[in-house]
Amino acid sequence: MTIRAIVLAAGKGTRMKSSTPKVLHELCGRPMLWYTLRALREAGIDDVIVVTNDELDPHVAALGARSVIQREQLGTGHAVKVAVEQIERVAGGRIIVACGDMPLVPPEIFRTMVGSLEGDGAAAPAMALVTVKMPLPSNFGRIVRSGNDIERIVEVRDATPDELALDEMNAGIYAFDEAELRDAVLALRNENAQSEYYLTDTVEHFVRGGKRVRPVPAGDHLHVLGVNDRVELALARREMNARLCARHMRDGVTIVDPATTYLEPELSIGRDTVIYPNTTISLLSEIGERCTIGPNARLSAAKIGDGVTIRESVIVESEIGSESTVGPFAHVRGHAVLDGENRVGNFVEIKNSHYAKGAKSAHLAYLGDAEIGEESNIGAGTITCNYDGKNKHRTTIGKNVMIGSNTSIVAPRTIGDDALTGAGSVVTKDVAPGERVAGNPAKPLPKK
Ligand code: UD1
Numbered sequence: 001m002t003i004r005a006i007v008l009a010a011g012k013g014t015r016m017k018s019s020t021p022k023v024l025h026e027l028c029g030r031p032m033l034w035y036t037l038r039a040l041r042e043a044g045i046d047d048v049i050v051v052t053n054d055e056l057d058p059h060v061a062a063l064g065a066r067s068v069i070q071r072e073q074l075g076t077g078h079a080v081k082v083a084v085e086q087i088e089r090v091a092g093g094r095i096i097v098a099c100g101d102m103p104l105v106p107p108e109i110f111r112t113m114v115g116s117l118e119g120d121g122a123a124a125p126a127m128a129l130v131t132v133k134m135p136l137p138s139n140f141g142r143i144v145r146s147g148n149d150i151e152r153i154v155e156v157r158d159a160t161p162d163e164l165a166l167d168e169m170n171a172g173i174y175a176f177d178e179a180e181l182r183d184a185v186l187a188l189r190n191e192n193a194q195s196e197y198y199l200t201d202t203v204e205h206f207v208r209g210g211k212r213v214r215p216v217p218a219g220d221h222l223h224v225l226g227v228n229d230r231v232e233l234a235l236a237r238r239e240m241n242a243r244l245c246a247r248h249m250r251d252g253v254t255i256v257d258p259a260t261t262y263l264e265p266e267l268s269i270g271r272d273t274v275i276y277p278n279t280t281i282s283l284l285s286e287i288g289e290r291c292t293i294g295p296n297a298r299l300s301a302a303k304i305g306d307g308v309t310i311r312e313s314v315i316v317e318s319e320i321g322s323e324s325t326v327g328p329f330a331h332v333r334g335h336a337v338l339d340g341e342n343r344v345g346n347f348v349e350i351k352n353s354h355y356a357k358g359a360k361s362a363h364l365a366y367l368g369d370a371e372i373g374e375e376s377n378i379g380a381g382t383i384t385c386n387y388d389g390k391n392k393h394r395t396t397i398g399k400n401v402m403i404g405s406n407t408s409i410v411a412p413r414t415i416g417d418d419a420l421t422g423a424g425s426v427v428t429k430d431v432a433p434g435e436r437v438a439g440n441p442a443k444p445l446p447k448k
């Protein structure tokens, strides 16, 4: 059986008051629409058609879906009509309809919807829809029943006071028998308060035609939270973040304060790692086991080994090897790689540099475009002068080197193994292995 999904996302999203299309607004590091597409994929639905407008359309392919453009937004029913008219007709096909502004829908709901059109003895339903009990007041369409059966859905703007008091609502997620849907959208009329073609009117169409419409309860109403303005966006973000934290906690990570720990999907964090408050971890970062991260840390595209401590520091697009200590107040960026057992202390910036095992820079320093050999110690106040105003140059420091406090190394320079620079050295020439230099400009000291 062919199951496809249509995701409605062409609405103007006027209440966001934004020049960015609503479904591209970000929560937890991904556009809202990304979450809907992922949940559909996880439910086994790979063929997804997003109904877009002109501004949104160029962004959809990058998210892994195809799109159809609805040039005029004449309502949800019209949006689905535009979509089914452009996709190939499949006999016996099923179509799930979802909204691009509901990022919290878990895949289980879509999975349930896929199975919701089975006949179970009676005639197979033409349509199933997710229903939800919501605290009032709410802008969701109300489900009007006659006895046990769903009779129709009434939109808030068209509802009578009695209908507005109903607390069973339409979540906006549907499954349709494809042939029935194609007929139903042709029958829609726009005689209502908004002069729109409502997809919700398909319910009454089926009921009148003697067809079954099956309700599927959503359970938690947060699952179907719709984002229409930035207040709801913040609510959705908080809920998504709480879920991400909960997943890692269940997998063995201690998160001291989930409310101030900001995660994204697709992170990996090892067991017995402890995350302290005000920490943000993003962009596919990978963190090993037994680490201590935070408080006040920001890790973006970071790869962290096991047993690493990172306090009050920023790590961007860089690797920190196992059993290293970083911070407080360090900034490691620009594809820096620390092999392990390193120590990076306060007010140290490391950019595009490689620290071999055991190399240390414990106090205020700038290491840019540098190679630091095993067990070398970079003294406080060391600067690699890597930029001559036009080009960047590399500094190479060998093993077991002792760089004295307040050394400036004017790159490109090589300092050999076991060498030493005295405090305040300005190194303008290469330093041979075992050599000791000092002064400005640095000159060899007499051999001991
Ligand atoms: C819709 C339902 C309502 C339900 C609610 C749940 C209808 C008529 N009403 O109302 O019963 O409780 O969702 O969230 O369907 N869209 C288009 N093209 C259009 C109009 C809308 O693609 O011409 C898209 C929007 O981008 C949005 C979705 O369809 O993603 C829902 O549209 P919206 O206007 O937000 O409908 P609601 O008023 O929320």
Ligand code: MG
Binding pocket: 101, 226, 227, 228
């Ligand atoms: Mg809406």
